[in-house]
Amino acid sequence: MGERYVCKSERRRQLVAASTDFNGIDYLEVLDAEATGLGVERQKTLWVHFFKELPDTLNADNVLIEGGVRLKDVGVVWAYRLDRIPVGEDGGAWVGEQARPDAKEWLVVRTDSVGDFSTYTLVLRRSVAETVPPDGFDVLLSRVDFTFKVECPSEFDCAPAKAGPPPPGADPQIDYLTRDFSSFRRLMLDRLSQVSPQWQERNAADLGVALVEVMAYAADYLSYYQDAAATEAYLGTARKRTSVRRHAKLLDYPMHDGCNSRAWVCVEAMEGADGFELKGPTETTPGTLFLTTTNPGPRVLDASQLTVAVSEGAEVFESLHDARLHWKHSEMRFYTWGEDKCCLPEGSTTATLLNEDNVLKDLAVGQVLLFEEVRGATTGRPEDADPSRRHPVRLTGVTFTEDPLLGKQVVDISWDTEDALPFELCLWDVEVPVDVATLSASAPALLVQSTTGTPGMLSGVTGPGPLLLTGGGGEGPPPGNKAPVSVARGNVVLVDHGRTLSGEELADVPEEGRYRPRLKRGPLTQAGRTTGGRKSVDLKASAAAAMRWSMEDVLPAIWLAEKDGGRVWTPRRTLLNSGRFSRELVAEVEEDGRARLRFGDNVMGERPSAVDTLLATYRIGNGTAGNVGAESISRLYHATGGDWRNAVLRVRNPLPATGGVEPESLAQVRINAPQAFRVQQRAVTEADYSEVAQRHPEVQRAVGSLRWTGSWHTMFVTVDRKGGRPVDATFSGTLASFLERFRLAGYDIRIEGPVFVPLDIVMTVCVQPGFLASNVKAALLEVFSSRDLPDGRRGFFHPDNFTFGEPVYLSRIVAAAMAVPGVAWVDTEESKDKPNHFKRWGQVSRDEWKEGLITMDRLEIARLDNDPSQPENGKLDFQMQGGL
Known part of the structure; x- marks a missing residue:
């Protein structure tokens, strides 16, 4: 840790x-x-x-x-x-x-x-x-x-080696679009240039150009209506989104309609405001509404102010879970056990909070805290704080304890490794300069002591309580007025984009024939789900997992109920798996974002009865419109306002909203769907199991081996996990569940780890004049290490550089060694009077250095960790000659 x-x-x-x-x-x-x-x-x-x-x-x-x-x-x-x-x-x-x-x-x-x-x-x-x-x-x-070996001789500094940066992510896909209107416009202008060469005007405001564009617009629609039936019959020519979606489904390609975004919102409460609850969604009601900033207004909106804000273009978000406000959780200070100049290092999963007067007694496992740098580490000014140093974590451990030395009540907190701190967070206190021009609207009212001793109110600053600053003259606070560089914030709520519309009455159900009602508003929200129902977030997962989902888990946010409060219809991607009594529907979204609803036929899915009147509850708001920036969400809605206006001090999203994806374009589907048809979705042969196992994001390479185990066939899948991580029981269970959808009936699956082959390599290195032999050896050991290097490169024996059956070539090792500055030449010859080795660890040499490689079997992977505590994982040494 x-x-x-x-x-x-x-x-x-x-x-x-x-x-x-x-x-x-x-x-x-x-x-x-x-x-x-x-x-x-x-x-x-x-x-x-x-x-x-x-x-x-x-x-x-x-x-x-x-x-x-x-x-x-x-x-x-x-x-x-x-x-x-x-x-x-x-x-x-x-x-x-x-x-x-x-x-x-x-x-x-x-x-x-x-x-x-x-x-x-x-x-x-x-x-x-x-x-x-x-x-x-x-x-x-x-x-x-x-360490017991403190007096053992060493040529190097005792400082720990630095790890390299994580590998860069994949490049985003490029979106290709086409338009028929432009081709008609170009054709007409080309024709006019032949029949009327004297007319060369191309300004969009010209009457002739405007007429050309009107006719091109009309021609575009005429061509569509002329070929509507024929064009919709083929994927390559279909123009309606519903048609393209159904064609893609026949090719086993799930076309998506985008996804809404999510954000973390901090609600800062007024002093003494405890017990106010932010409601999450239920099966019939939405969660608490949060809105982005449009025009200046109150922090808490009532019904009339909500209507005005929406009409002004405010984006609406809804909470995904219940939350109770505690005013002392708005800003919590870290505790450093009496030390100063302390930092929470990168990768941390534990910290300690100050708990004076037991004000953090309501802190519990499952709550989300947001760590934030609020002031410059040297200047103390809020505007100098680094906005990138903000990070949410979900607590997995809360222990109330004390520091008996200093007599302080503290809380030890911990969180999941998925939420490990991605940066170093400074925790010391700094002098806070007073700058009236930059005081935030949420600062307390200031009483400034004048030189005559008469206190005066500083105009333009409002807040819940006074703060007396002596000294006057605008020279800042007296010595000792300090504040923390970084704080932890509670009252954190996860929200997602979209506004709920309730009680929309759909068209009457006909006695016979198709029933395809259309929603009045759009775009229909598409929400990622991990637990099903209205609650689409797992409150037991890490904070990072709450912002991560697959497009396969995205479903439209719509629910239908009978007017008399009877049966309920829920959305699905397809009705092919629905039973005759399943009350399920498919929402088919068109290009304008509005959706038509498709029900079953009493064979695959139940069809609504003609006597039913259905009421639709759905959400609108989707795509990248919800990817608002940090500090954009600043208001929440309460039906009457009331005490809430005296309870909420500030609403803000310290981090930008993420996850919003635009609906997949028709051009993308036409390109991707035919290729998806050619992707194998069943595993039959050993090569099939190897290929589908490598689709898992943590698998670098896999090898399948079919064996008869006495009663049935078992497919043993040997896995080379990325980063050299172990194939333990947890990962084996996860991968086995992943492969279940591809498994051939009647075959068992077993997950195995690779056979690691440790290496034993000793080489003689001649150092060039003017170079320290110890420095050159240190550089060689770094180049041939098994870790990520500080400059972003991988060590030669990094676990991801070798996989099943891949031999270790002596020529590559020599070439890498010769590239190190200060190396004159490298000797690898094995003889009685030389200490050189190039072989498997613990085995006799088979003249591998003459062959120039150490071969590996199909399930073997070369390994060389060079850890003196575990020499059985491979060891490497250099006999240095020459140099200083």
Whole structure:
């Protein structure tokens, strides 16, 4: 998970050292070379120094060693305060050390093994059953990281290697459009240039050009009506969207009608405004309405003001879940345990919030918080805040605790790795300058103390309460007036684009024949769904998952009910899977966004009865119109306003709305649908299973193997997962569910991981004059690493660079090594007087260096991690000659 904070000061250590009630670990030493003089084993004795005198009751039960890669269970044989070590222990080797004046500040720990090269953590605990620190020991300074191999020789800096940036995304598709009107216009103008060469006017305002365009318009419609029946019969010539959709369906291509967008909205409550509920959608009512800014107006709209705002062009969004407002959740401060200059590092999944007077008691798992940089990290001005440093997370853990050292109530929060922080967030406080010209409308009213001592009201600034600033003269706040650079915001609501229209009465149902009623308004909203029903968002998933869905999950937002409150019809993509009693419908959207409704025929789907009067409830608003920018949503609707106007301080969307997609054009369908018909949607042979498994976004390569398992055939799918991630039980279940739609009846599916082949490579490298051999070796190890490099490149042995059956060529390795600055030549020859190797790890050489490659079988993948703690995953070394 990594560090919680990266701090540039040691204030916590200073506070513990100065405290009379708390003790803590100062540092830890591993007894290595000096152990020989004392007559004890090397790397098995740990000296732990504390700030103050230790109680003499500490023993092995109070010490726990965690971590490790190869050796994880490092046990504690004994642990004594230095002056309490029994005389007979280690033959009395400690008698001389016990005379030290600070012997009571040292804890000596003896382990049962020397560990590996990874980082371990020594933890001080109350007992074997209680993992909390002993009484009187600080929470943070009761554990310390260390390594048993600290005195092992190394040529490099101990700083951790930096990871490279993520790979770039795929380029968007290009939209190709065609128009018949332009061809008629060009034909008429070309004809006129022949019969009347003296007329050369082409200005759109000219009467002759206007007449040409009118006739081209009429010709376009005449040609359509003349060939309507014939053109709609073929995909290549059909012009109506409904016709193209049905043709594409015959080719197993699901044409989509776009999708609405989603956004995160923060509702900041007035002081003391608790308990106000934002309602989510139900089967009969929409969620709370939020609107974008058009003209200046109130934050909370009533019914008449809503009508005006919609007429002015405001985009309407509706909440997707219930939410309760808490005014203390509007802005929550991070807690850094007394440290300053702290940052929440990139990739963080935990943090701590300050909980003074238990104001965050309503914080719970499942709520969404939005982290935001609100001021410049150096200037303290709101306008200098980086708007890209805003990120939502859904809480998966909320623990109320305290900092006994400083006497502060705090809340430890955590969130899913999918919501990991994508940037570094600064958490320190800065001096806030007062600039009246840039004060926001939501700032409190300011009382400015004049030089004569008479307070005066600053005009043009309104708010819920006064803030007294002494000093006067407009020179800013007095020293010590600080505010946080970044805050966490609660009261976050997920909204999606679209406004609900209720109770539209459809045309009467005829006794016989087709029933195709048309909706009066459009465009019909198409909403992505993950849980079905009106509630189209999974509140248990991460915040990132709430903004991610597939176009296959998008359905029209429409529901039909009988006028007397009886049966309900729900939307589907097709009626081919509907039973004769299924009350389902298909909404076929035309180019103007309005939809016609298609019902079943009592064979596939139920047909409404002629005595039924259907009422339609549907939403309008779709496509990229809902992809509004950040800070665009600023108002919400309440039927009467009332107390809501005194409860809501501000409504805003810190992040832009995303996900809005325009309906697929007819030209795109004509291009894509014939190709979709040629895509295999069933897996029969081994190659078929390999191909369909590679459609999963986490699979780089797959190989199918059909075997008879005694009772039936089983298809074993061996998977090379992207990034070298393991093929564990969770991923195997996910991939098996993905392959289920392609599986041949009567065949079982089993998911297997690849057979990794570790490599053992040693080469001799001659360094050019003027280059440090250690620097050149460090560059070589970086080039041949298995990670993403800081400059965006991949290491030579990155897991995604090799797959099943792909050999490792010696020539490519030599070429990559020669490209490193400072390398004069590389020797790979294997002989008795040379240490070079080019072979599989743990196996004898088969003269692979002569062949120039190490071959792999069909289920084998080359691997070389060069991890000293796990040499069985491959190792690499360079024998350096020459240089400095």
